[in-house]
Amino acid sequence: MAKINWFKYAAPATFYPLAGRLAPWFQAMAVLLGAVGLYIGFFVAPTDFQQGEAYRIIFIHVPAAWMSMFLYLLMAAYAGLGLVFNTRLSSMMARAIAPTGAMFTFLALWTGSMWGRPMWGTYWVWDARLTSELILLFLYIGFIALQAAIDDPRRGDRAGGVLALVGAINVPIIYFSVKWWNTLHQGSSINLTRAPSMASIMLWGMLVMALSFWAYSIAVILSRVQCVIAEREQRAAWLQALGAEQG
Amino acid sequence: MSAPLQAAAPGKVLAAQAGAGAGGMFLAMLRRDLLLVYRRRADAITVLVFFSIVVSLFPLGVGADPALLRPIGAGVVWVAALLASLLSLQRLFGADYADGTLEQILLSPQPLALTALAKVLAHWIATGIPLALMSPLLGMQFGLAADALWILTVSVLLGTPILSLVGAVGAALTLGLRGGNLLVALLILPLNIPVLILGAGAVDAAQSGLGAQAHLSLLAALLVATLMGSPFAVAAALRISLD
Numbered sequence: 001m002a003k004i005n006w007f008k009y010a011a012p013a014t015f016y017p018l019a020g021r022l023a024p025w026f027q028a029m030a031v032l033l034g035a036v037g038l039y040i041g042f043f044v045a046p047t048d049f050q051q052g053e054a055y056r057i058i059f060i061h062v063p064a065a066w067m068s069m070f071l072y073l074l075m076a077a078y079a080g081l082g083l084v085f086n087t088r089l090s091s092m093m094a095r096a097i098a099p100t101g102a103m104f105t106f107l108a109l110w111t112g113s114m115w116g117r118p119m120w121g122t123y124w125v126w127d128a129r130l131t132s133e134l135i136l137l138f139l140y141i142g143f144i145a146l147q148a149a150i151d152d153p154r155r156g157d158r159a160g161g162v163l164a165l166v167g168a169i170n171v172p173i174i175y176f177s178v179k180w181w182n183t184l185h186q187g188s189s190i191n192l193t194r195a196p197s198m199a200s201i202m203l204w205g206m207l208v209m210a211l212s213f214w215a216y217s218i219a220v221i222l223s224r225v226q227c228v229i230a231e232r233e234q235r236a237a238w239l240q241a242l243g244a245e246q247g
Numbered sequence: 248m249s250a251p252l253q254a255a256a257p258g259k260v261l262a263a264q265a266g267a268g269a270g271g272m273f274l275a276m277l278r279r280d281l282l283l284v285y286r287r288r289a290d291a292i293t294v295l296v297f298f299s300i301v302v303s304l305f306p307l308g309v310g311a312d313p314a315l316l317r318p319i320g321a322g323v324v325w326v327a328a329l330l331a332s333l334l335s336l337q338r339l340f341g342a343d344y345a346d347g348t349l350e351q352i353l354l355s356p357q358p359l360a361l362t363a364l365a366k367v368l369a370h371w372i373a374t375g376i377p378l379a380l381m382s383p384l385l386g387m388q389f390g391l392a393a394d395a396l397w398i399l400t401v402s403v404l405l406g407t408p409i410l411s412l413v414g415a416v417g418a419a420l421t422l423g424l425r426g427g428n429l430l431v432a433l434l435i436l437p438l439n440i441p442v443l444i445l446g447a448g449a450v451d452a453a454q455s456g457l458g459a460q461a462h463l464s465l466l467a468a469l470l471v472a473t474l475m476g477s478p479f480a481v482a483a484a485l486r487i488s489l490d
Contacts (some may be wrong), residue, residue, distance in 0.1 A: 142433045
């Protein structure tokens with residue numbers, strides 16, 4: 001049996017072409033699934049008897065919120081790998097994930113406030129979930145700002161790794177303290193945790209949209225990591241050979 | 248002091264003075280940092296003046312109505328303490344980084360995490376304890392009751408070491424960077440939100456008759472957890488920044 005070299009694609013030189021080959025597929029998948037999901041969301045799913053048409057924003061909002069939290073953990077995992085094993089590609093992946101994660105966090109906050117206006121009569125409440133999502137956005141921005149402020153890319157990678165790990169340990173503490181603060185300060189006039197029995201077609205629409213966001217994230221992150229690799233390795237022989245090959 | 252000793256690394260000199268070993272290094276570093284603060288008293292006092300000015304701005308901004316000020320008093324004092332502690336972080340490693348002492352500390356055989364802990368402890372003694380001692384005075388301006396003032400002092404006393412410990416990670420990560428001061432704020436403030444919530448929450452809970460025990464216990468637990476993790480993160484960050 002042939003021995004598989006699991007670490008083959010850990011090298012930027014081999015990962016770069018792989019990312020280039022994979023990205024268009026995920027791009028196409030994101031567009032396709034997005035179209036299906038939005039069709040379900042806008043035309044198939046019935047109007048909610050309580051919330052009317054405005055509820056349809058959850059087809060964007062909920063998957064965006066999922067992605068924002070998951071991408072932070074993924075970023076911290078990559079940053080930790082880069083820190084521990086000193087693998088260059090892991091840190092580059094962490095760097096590539098951060099802007100997409102921040103974008104989804106912002107999207108979740110934005111769509112949430114647009115949903116809140118007709119539902120609660122206000123764009124913003126200091127609810128535990130909203131507040132911790134806002135803090136998550138600050139954590140993403142801190143990570144991006146730290147890496148942007150450091151000129152030496154290796155130092156930037158490792159400093160970002162420490163910060164992402166410290167942040168990841170803190171995320172549950174922040175979440176629970178905010179939740180507790182919230183219950184202490186105001187009555188729970190708005191209950192977000194009690195999920196209404198959702199029509200299964202709505203759930204399907206949300207899941208398809210979540211898959212579409214997944215594919216989008218992968219496509220964007222792969223393309224961005226290609227840029228990071230190209231920038232870092234611009235003097236490497238393999239990249240110049242690749243450039244000469246493609247003209 | 249003999250000439251060869253002078254030429255040796257300051258870390259070694261310090262350790263030699265205090266009797267070698269990790270504990271000796273810890274005490275020597277603590278004494279040195281406190282001595283430096285004592286010699287530059289103006290720096291430490293500036294932080295305290297900043298603290299009282301920020302707190303005094305709030306009544307000017309929101310109005311002097313006691314009914315308005317009493318419920319926000321603890322939160323205002325806590326936010327100001329957070330900012331004052333942040334402002335003083337630059338001092339933690341800045342001067343040692345600029346004159347090369349920090350590099351020598353890194354070269355010393357004693358564990359870096361322990362040395363970093365000594366510096367953080369000195370920072371807390373120089374900023375955290377004065378902030379805690381001043382906070383009841385400022386709380387009084389907001390009309391807090393006597394028992395609430397006690398809780399406020401205890402919560403600041405328990406919370407500021409966490410601010411120093413977490414802040415040290417940020418200060419170490421941003422050593423020598425452009426706009427490092429502002430960047431530290433961006434990195435550290437979100438991480439310190441639990442301290443703010445628990446610290447100000449303790450006073451609020453006491454004022455509303457719930458008892459502050461739960462908040463203070465959680466704050467103490469957070470302090471213990473931070474105390475175990477942060478020195479290693481600071482050491483890692485220092486090694487990265489001085490690579």
